[in-house]
Amino acid sequence: MKLTVVGCSGSFPGPESAASCYLLEHDGYAMLLDLGNGAIGPLANYINIDDINAVLLSHLHIDHCADIGPLYVSRRYHPAGMRDRIPVLGPEGIEARIINLYGCGDSPEPLHSVIDFVEFSATPLEFGPFSVEAQLVVHPVSAYALRVTAGGRTLVYSGDTAPCDELVQISRGADLALFEASYLEKNDNPPLLHLTGADAAKAATQAGVQRLVLTHLVPWNDLDEVRADAAEFFDGDLIMARPGLTLTV
Ligand SMILES: [Zn+2]
Numbered sequence: 156m157k158l159t160v161v162g163c164s165g166s167f168p169g170p171e172s173a174a175s176c177y178l179l180e181h182d183g184y185a186m187l188l189d190l191g192n193g194a195i196g197p198l199a200n201y202i203n204i205d206d207i208n209a210v211l212l213s214h215l216h217i218d219h220c221a222d223i224g225p226l227y228v229s230r231r232y233h234p235a236g237m238r239d240r241i242p243v244l245g246p247e248g249i250e251a252r253i254i255n256l257y258g259c260g261d262s263p264e265p266l267h268s269v270i271d272f273v274e275f276s277a278t279p280l281e282f283g284p285f286s287v288e289a290q291l292v293v294h295p296v297s298a299y300a301l302r303v304t305a306g307g308r309t310l311v312y313s314g315d316t317a318p319c320d321e322l323v324q325i326s327r328g329a330d331l332a333l334f335e336a337s338y339l340e341k342n343d344n345p346p347l348l349h350l351t352g353a354d355a356a357k358a359a360t361q362a363g364v365q366r367l368v369l370t371h372l373v374p375w376n377d378l379d380e381v382r383a384d385a386a387e388f389f390d391g392d393l394i395m396a397r398p399g400l401t402l403t404v
């Protein structure tokens with residue numbers, strides 16, 4: 156499975172990155188994890204956006220879902236004709252949230268023409284070669300960590316979460332952890348929102364994951380500090396996300 160970091164800026168786009176978006180490809184199938192604000196532009200550097208087969212939204216904060224609107228426009232009004240419908244999955248209320256965000260008034264029909272909204276369910280979901288498990292984590296809104304397996308390899312994406320056992324459980328035995336690291340240890344951080352680099356490292360270590368990519372990097376933080384916070388609690392391969400980073404999982 157090939158992972159490409161499209162956008163890794165936490166909470167809002169920064170001067171060097173769009174908000175959260177990760178492209179996963181395997182066996183000719185392409186899936187996005189999140190499509191935050193500004194991400195659809197750089198996404199076109201890595202794939203023809205018509206070739207996206209499915210989109211999974213970890214949660215419905217704007218830095219994770221805003222560019223579903225532009226994705227809709229690109230499919231609905233394509234000069235070569237309307238593109239096929241694609242599944243867009245997310246927490247309960249996804250359809251109403253995206254319709255409201257895009258601003259279709261009382262008529263959601265145009266979005267339905269190219270998007271099939273699906274709420275996460277308890278059972279593993281199958282998309283082409285990908286199998287996905289969604290695990291509720293701790294955040295002010297309904298938010299999920301996503302465990303994605305393809306070709307016998309597994310990646311776990313934390314989405315946004317405070318430290319929690321659920322993240323460790325869903326990450327057990329994964330080949331790569333793509334965990335958020337929004338906060339710095341030195342600050343007095345609000346509770347029940349996000350991880351520090353140290354929190355991400357501890358969760359990856361507890362889950363037995365040997366490869367950790369830190370992401371959701373907030374523009375006002377010094378990345379060296381984020382990395383140093385994590386390095387203290389992680390002995391494996393520690394990587395900082397950046398736009399265009401490509402890894403084979
Ligand atoms: Zn976020």
Ligand SMILES: [Zn+2]
Nearest residue numbers: 214216294315
């Ligand atoms: Zn969030």
